[in-house]
Amino acid sequence: MNLRALCLAASLLAVQATATARADDEVCNLDLGRGWPPATENYGSAVEGLFAAGVKPTLSMTRLPARSVESGVQLFAGQGDGDWTLRYSQADERIQVWSDGKRELRVGQQPAVQQVPMPAALARRMVADWQRALSTQVPADRTAQFHDDEVLLFVVDDLRISGLQPACGPASQLMEQVGLLIEATDDSDEKRIKRWRKLEEKLDELEQSLTGATG
Numbered sequence: 001m002n003l004r005a006l007c008l009a010a011s012l013l014a015v016q017a018t019a020t021a022r023a024d025d026e027v028c029n030l031d032l033g034r035g036w037p038p039a040t041e042n043y044g045s046a047v048e049g050l051f052a053a054g055v056k057p058t059l060s061m062t063r064l065p066a067r068s069v070e071s072g073v074q075l076f077a078g079q080g081d082g083d084w085t086l087r088y089s090q091a092d093e094r095i096q097v098w099s100d101g102k103r104e105l106r107v108g109q110q111p112a113v114q115q116v117p118m119p120a121a122l123a124r125r126m127v128a129d130w131q132r133a134l135s136t137q138v139p140a141d142r143t144a145q146f147h148d149d150e151v152l153l154f155v156v157d158d159l160r161i162s163g164l165q166p167a168c169g170p171a172s173q174l175m176e177q178v179g180l181l182i183e184a185t186d187d188s189d190e191k192r193i194k195r196w197r198k199l200e201e202k203l204d205e206l207e208q209s210l211t212g213a214t215g
Contacts (some may be wrong), residue, residue: 032163033144051089062153083117088185114185168208
């Protein structure tokens with residue numbers, strides 16, 4: 001598996017999402033909702049559990065594609081003031097498959113994993129900003145809907161948001177940050193420091209967008 005190619009692909013998706021958001025002058029309608037979409041929880045829980053490997057992440061974003069292999073980014077809190085752990089996981093083979101009308105969840109596999117330490121202050125800031133972005137952009141009374149297309153699962157502490165990739169508003173900026181996180185797991189130490197600075201800049205932009213969106 002070429003993780004460098006995967007990182008570049010993730011970055012391209014994030015850039016496309018950001019470009020769409022900037023070009024969108026209409027009302028932002030996000031296809032995101034609270035909780036699990038119908039008929040998704042068993043599948044999503046299996047993928048999240050495989051990637052977490054027994055340790056609950058504080059923040060995660062998991063992709064459930066319609067046909068290709070599943071992937072996700074997770075942030076695990078460190079001890080005390082120590083570094084957090086940033087992990088990027090991708091299934092070795094598609095986890096959910098159908099055969100003769102029966103579903104199989106292939107959770108006995110070993111996913112490809114890249115993980116690196118992340119500065120605690122930056123990780124905590126990201127958790128706080130993501131929680132604010134998702135909670136303010138997705139009303140508490142909007143439940144997640146079922147989709148045949150790729151579904152994203154955002155989890156920050158006990159907040160769960162699910163749906164299609166956001167292409168407008170502050171929520172779309174999370175996707176650009178996901179691209180930076182994936183790239184950081186495949187960087188040298190020196191390049192990763194620069195990646196953290198870029199992430200700080202993107203968090204600044206997100207905070208400014210949220211301030212504008214909430215008045």
